[in-house]
Each structure stands twice: as C-alpha cells, then as structure tokens.
Amino acid sequence: MTRHGFCETGLRQAPRDIKPKRFGMTWNDISTAIKLAHQSIAHHFHTGAGKRLQRIDSDVAEQVMIDFIKHGIAILPVHDSFLVHEGHEGGLEAAKKEALWTVCGADTKLKLVDLTSALSLPTWRRSGAWTRRLWHRNDPGHL
Secondary structure (H helix, E strand, O other): OOOOOOOOOOOOOOOOOOOOHHHHHOHHHHHHHHHOOOOOHHHHHOOHHHHHHHHHHHHHHHHHHHHHOOOOOOOOEEEEEEEEEEOOOOHHHHHHHHHHHHHHHHHHOOOOOOHHHHHOEEEEEEEEEEEOOOOOOHHHHHH
C-alpha cells in the first residue's frame, strides 16, 4: 500500500461481489485481461488516478449545477449527464464548456442529446411546466 492507501500491485483477490469462477476464470485472469485490454493506461491502475479523475469530473459537474442554481433554473444530474428544461440546452452547453475550462483549463466538443427524439420519451405538460418520465425502452407495458 502507498501512503495514500492505494495498492500498487492491484487487488490480490476479487471484490466481494465478483465471482470469477462463474465465468470459468480466476481473479488473476480477469485482472490480466483488463490490463491487456487497456495497455495505454494500465500504468495508471492502482495509483489513485481514477479517484483523482472522478474528483475532477465531480468538480466540473458541481460548477455546472451551481451556475444553473444561481440563475434559478432547475437541473438534474443523471450519472454523467444533465437534464434541463426545454429551451436551456444552449445554456447547458455553455455552462459545461465554461466549467471544463475553469476546472481543467481544457476545451472540448460536447454531445447534446435530445432525449425526446433519442429515446421516444413521453412528455407531459402541466401549466407551463414539463416532466419527463424515463421508461424501459423494451417494456411497452410501462407506456
């Protein structure tokens, strides 16, 4: 273990809920396969780099949410994305670019996805407000 609590050699056994034998493999087989599949970044494994990157990602997301909150606009974080009221897509793109520049000093192209057309989500309108419900695509019983 390093002084930061990260194991430099990797995990010696599978995490509690991972059962490699279900797939006819050992934990060492799985670890080796992961390292081979990701050779270009394997030297960063077990160094804490993943946690540092997660923190940076969290800082960027926090900046985006704070920007929307300051303007009184609802924003919902969903994993690595955000849901905003229709009409605020441009503001979201601008806030994400600004946050990425502020936190990382980097610029990037962002992918804006219209969930209504991308997932055929039902939309309800009530007194000027909107709500979107996320359903399982392959479960017509929910629609």
